[in-house]
Amino acid sequence: MKILLTGANGYIGMRLLPQLLDAGHEVVCAVRDASRFSVDKAILAKIEVLEIDFLKEVVEGKIPRDIDAAYFLIHSMTSSTKEFDEMEAITARNFNAYVKHTNIKQVIYLSGIVNDKNLSKHLWSRKNVEEILYKGDFSLTVLRAGIIVGSGSSSFEIIRDLCEKLPFMITPKWVLTKTQPIAIRDVITFLTKVLGNQQTYNDSFDIAGPDVLTYKEMLHQYAKARGFKNWIVTVPVMTPKLSSYWLYFVTSTSYKLALNLVDSMKIEVIANDNRLAELLDIKPHSYAEAIDMAFKKIAQNLVMSSWKDSMVSGRFNQNLERYIQVPKYGVLKDEQKLKIDNPSRVIKKIWKIGGKTGWYYGNWLWKIRGFLDKLFGGVGLRRGRTHPDKIYAGDALDFWRVLLADKKGKRLLLFAEMRLPGEAWLEFKIDENDILHQTATFRPRGLKGRLYWYSIVPLHYFIFGGMIKNIAKK
Numbered sequence: 001m002k003i004l005l006t007g008a009n010g011y012i013g014m015r016l017l018p019q020l021l022d023a024g025h026e027v028v029c030a031v032r033d034a035s036r037f038s039v040d041k042a043i044l045a046k047i048e049v050l051e052i053d054f055l056k057e058v059v060e061g062k063i064p065r066d067i068d069a070a071y072f073l074i075h076s077m078t079s080s081t082k083e084f085d086e087m088e089a090i091t092a093r094n095f096n097a098y099v100k101h102t103n104i105k106q107v108i109y110l111s112g113i114v115n116d117k118n119l120s121k122h123l124w125s126r127k128n129v130e131e132i133l134y135k136g137d138f139s140l141t142v143l144r145a146g147i148i149v150g151s152g153s154s155s156f157e158i159i160r161d162l163c164e165k166l167p168f169m170i171t172p173k174w175v176l177t178k179t180q181p182i183a184i185r186d187v188i189t190f191l192t193k194v195l196g197n198q199q200t201y202n203d204s205f206d207i208a209g210p211d212v213l214t215y216k217e218m219l220h221q222y223a224k225a226r227g228f229k230n231w232i233v234t235v236p237v238m239t240p241k242l243s244s245y246w247l248y249f250v251t252s253t254s255y256k257l258a259l260n261l262v263d264s265m266k267i268e269v270i271a272n273d274n275r276l277a278e279l280l281d282i283k284p285h286s287y288a289e290a291i292d293m294a295f296k297k298i299a300q301n302l303v304m305s306s307w308k309d310s311m312v313s314g315r316f317n318q319n320l321e322r323y324i325q326v327p328k329y330g331v332l333k334d335e336q337k338l339k340i341d342n343p344s345r346v347i348k349k350i351w352k353i354g355g356k357t358g359w360y361y362g363n364w365l366w367k368i369r370g371f372l373d374k375l376f377g378g379v380g381l382r383r384g385r386t387h388p389d390k391i392y393a394g395d396a397l398d399f400w401r402v403l404l405a406d407k408k409g410k411r412l413l414l415f416a417e418m419r420l421p422g423e424a425w426l427e428f429k430i431d432e433n434d435i436l437h438q439t440a441t442f443r444p445r446g447l448k449g450r451l452y453w454y455s456i457v458p459l460h461y462f463i464f465g466g467m468i469k470n471i472a473k474k
Contacts, residue, residue, distance in 0.1 A: 001196060002026045002066055004104070006054070006095065007073030009037045009394070011153060012110060012191075015184065016071065019192050021046055028064060030054075035324075036394020054091040058098055067102045069195060072109040072133060085125035092132040104138045106201060108194055110187070113144045113180070113206055113269045120267050130204065139201035141194050143187075143276075146208055146269035147218075149290040150184025151297040152386065161382070163222045168231045174265040175215040175234055180208040183290035186282065193280045200279075206271035209284045215265065218287065225291045323415045324403050326425050326441050332453045334440040334460045336468040343410060343430050348389070349471050350412055350428045351405075354397040355385035361466030365459065366398075369418070373399055378419035400426065422449035428471075438468045 003020055007013045008029035020027050021043065028048045031037050037049060052062060054074060074091045099107070112126040119127065126144075133140050147155045162169065190207050194200040213221070216232050223230040277284060285293070340346050353359060359366050370381030383396045391397070391405040391412065400414035403425075416424035422444040429437045440460065444450045 001068040002028065002064070003195075004028050004030060004063060004067045004070035004099070005073070006030045006052075006071060007075070008049075010073055010075075012184075012187065013071075013073050014039075015150075015188050016073075016191055017047070018043065019188055023192065028067065030063075033394070036392075038392030038394055052098070054094045054098070055087060056094075058094050060101070063098050063102055065102050067099065067104045069106040069108070070099060070104055070138075071191065072107055072129075085121055085128065088125050088129050089132060092129045096133065096136040100137055106139045106141060106196065107133060107136065108141045108143065108191060109133055110191065111142050111144045111204070113146045113208070113271060115206070115270065115272050116267045118267065123267060123269075134202075139198075141197075141200045141202075142204035143190055143194065144204060144206045144271075145182055145187055146271070147179050147181040148184055148187055149181045149209075149287065149294065150187075151294040153184060155181070156291075156294055159218060159222050163219055163226065163230055166230075167223075167228065168233075169219075170233050170235055171216070173234050173236050175219070175232065177265055177268055178212055178214050179218075179269045180212050180271050181218065181287050181290065182207060182209045183285040183293060185290075185293060186284045189282055190276065190280070193282065194276075197280075200276070205276035206273065207276060207284075208271035208274070209287060209290065211287045212270055213287060221287060222291055225288055225295075323423075323425070324413065326413070326427065326439075327443055330443060332442045332444060332450070334457075334464050336438040336464050338436050338438075338468050338472045340430070340434050340436050340472045342474075343434055345474075346430065346436060346472060347407060347410055351391055351407065352389050353412075353428075353471075354400070355388065357388070359463075359467060360470040362463045365463060370399060373418040376419045379417050420449075421445045421452050436468060436472055438464060438471075440464060 003025050005013055005017060005020070005027055008017060009031050013029075017027060017029065017039070027046070028050060029037070030050045030052045032051065032053045034049050034051050037044075039047075048064075050062060052059075072092070072095060074095070075088065109130065111130055112123050114123050114127045116123075130140075130142050133142075149156050186209065187207065216234070219230065219232060274284075276282075349360075367381060374380030374382070379396075379399050381398045383398060385391075385397050386395060391402055393402055393405055395402040395405075396417075397414060399416065399418040401417050402412070403415050404411060404413040406412075410430035412428045414426040416426070418424075420442075422442055424443075425439075425441040427437070427439045427441070429439075431437065442449070442453050444453055
């Protein structure tokens, strides 16, 4: 089958793509920015990539006419705290318009469980998108999931941050809300098995694991699986806004996502039945099994995708290409260069920078900068990195965003997503004479930006000087 995969560079899309290719399908990936589609060259050679922004005016003929089926995996919850429901409605209507003149027979939409009478804005938006898609000229299959647990998922990473960093927690009363989590592996199984299955056409199904748990019980079970004990005290005084700040500051989540999550965590998310699991002969994994599978992937460095690599985990949603050309005029620079004897070894070290490896010099200073950034509404250092030694354009790297990762050309270019009175780039490049160039470029915003730069020049002298020496040394 020829399949259109929207949201192909999202958390679910990145996991689903190799499964579709392994099944022998021809896949057309629709992404907003092809420059940050982080897939291996082997996969890229097997697929067709289309740049489509479903929030913008429809361009007729952009999607191939011979499409047989499509996955609608576009969500906007992390893009806005106020208008994401309108954005999601626009993308659904534009999607219908895009595929209207194709031969498409089935669309599969991953939605949220919407069985509670009082839906949050997030869940109401999911249901509204379903209703819009049902108006399309195709058969619709809707899979409604709750909390998705897997390495790199936002839910799993938030639970992980809370438990690993806070053995004693004072929590808001929404931790007593019941939910029914599902393993990411089961979500992918459901998504692949409904493809082309006419018994699932024009119907909506709840998909969930076997355990109904409160968020408090999920936190306790995580701690038990990791071999330690945690204590949780609930209080009724935390407002939604205060709860959002608490989640934002303690975990790696963005404030926008935290606010929308807290709004949804007040609503019970429990499946009505498991008729689809019976129909497709699927036995979902328990929550404890989902945690175990997630950590096996982490231990083997096999995390395929992470919500942190999404652009909405940072401060900028613009196309990355506008920042790739580092400005030459009106900027302030710190330039370091050093002759090296083994370019291959140095490139490997550069490709491991950030995350658990750190920044090769003054890591405690980087941590302080990350803490201050988080304190003033930035992303901080908590995003880390998805892979220990692989980097793709578009990836999050602590409080940087990867603009260009050309290992063959021996060049890595990063753009700062921290709170700054200006814009900043950090570049590593090895030239034809085996000289390592390390350049920090800052384009200040007015007098405030210049004062900021000159106030930290002494720190730059030590940090950047020490960093290039440690990267270059054996």
